Amino acid sequence: MTFCFGFRIFAFSFEYNNNKMLKVPLKEICEIRFGYYNKAAEKGKYNYIQANYFNDNGLLINDPTSFINLEKKDEGHILEDGDVLFISKGFRYFAWCYRNNFGPAVASAIFFVIRPDKTKVIPEYLVAFFNTPKHQEFFKQFGVGSSIPSIRKAELAEVNFPLLPFESQKKVVEFQQLFIKDFELSKSLLQYKSDLYQSVISKILK
Secondary structure, eight states: OHHHHHHHHHHHHHHHHTSOOEEEEGGGTEEEEEOBOOOOBSSOSEEEEOGGGBOTTSOBOSOOOOEEOOOGGGGGGBOOTTOEEEEOBSSOOOEEEOOGGGOSEEEBTTEEEEEEOTTTOOHHHHHHHHTSHHHHHHHHGGGTTOSSOBOOHHHHHTOEEEEOOHHHHHHHHHHHHHHHHHHHHHHHHHHHHHHHHHHHHHHHTO
């Protein structure tokens, strides 16, 4: 699996670097708004998505534990399939794509909710853009000098986004999914080795 993944990295990098890339301001292909601010509850109609649900790679590591109810006037904050959440403040920046199988949800105020024009950009491709180390470091520069760094909505809207052709976007997403599978497999293997070691050493030291 790792050899296959490494070969795909080489092949994908060659093809990606040979694409002609159009760069456009994010505001031209996305609607950007703030997440919803309210007090979380232990029970509620909607999952209230928090930053601690994710690791630094934007992968879910915790099951939902925060919930919320909404008044009619606030139902515009309910997430739609394909909305991208991007953390707006703090010392780590990552993005995650919401899909309906997560369950009805609302993003907390620490996130920007980015709704891409799906005729122009695949949501998971947008996530891949935000989660590269290069762009994470770029976003950190916005908050330099602040005690709690934060990104302004106007700054985010002007960020130049590499708008590849749709077929190339699909390949980026496929490559991203391959990485996630490889990452999860490696994590499971390490856990298995750790459990095996603990089991053996416990028997030896009985």
